[in-house]
Amino acid sequence: MKHETEDTKMTYSFIDYRNSLSERNRQDIESKEWETAQEKVNEVVKGLLNQKDMRMAREIEGEMIDLLDSMYSIPDFAETKKIREDILRTVRENIELLRNSGLEDIAKEIEKEMEDV
Structure with missing residues (x-):
């Protein structure tokens, strides 16, 4: 679940990562929807690593x-x-x-x- 911190950066949990993977995997791999979902996966991964x-x-x-x-x-x-x-x-x-x-x-x-x- 995303939470806003005092400096307005988003924080993520590992559940957010799993949920974003699940959403991506429901899309056709060559579709715009897949690309958008992959961007979300990347965002969550970067957020988790920054944490x-x-x-x-x-x-x-x-x-x-x-x-x-x-x-x-x-x-x-x-x-x-x-x-x-x-x-x-x-x-x-x-x-x-x-x-x-x-x-x-x-x-x-x-x-x-x-x-x-």
Whole structure:
């Protein structure tokens, strides 16, 4: 549930994250509604990380490690190069998001996993 703080920043709970994912998942993936719902997910994630919510940070860590692990099942062919690049870009963006939120230790843990890919 969102709450306004004294400086008018919104605060979020992990339930808000789950609810925003649920809303996004009800949309067609290539629709405007999905994009709008994804923006809401991103807003909640950033809010939670700015609040130093460790559950959110660990959720991102797990998802990024899962993404990196998925690369082992993607053959290293010219046809799959863009998929592999997109995965690495997403992981780097999330590492930067964690760093910008002051969660350097978790960012470093994900970077260690990247070294093996």
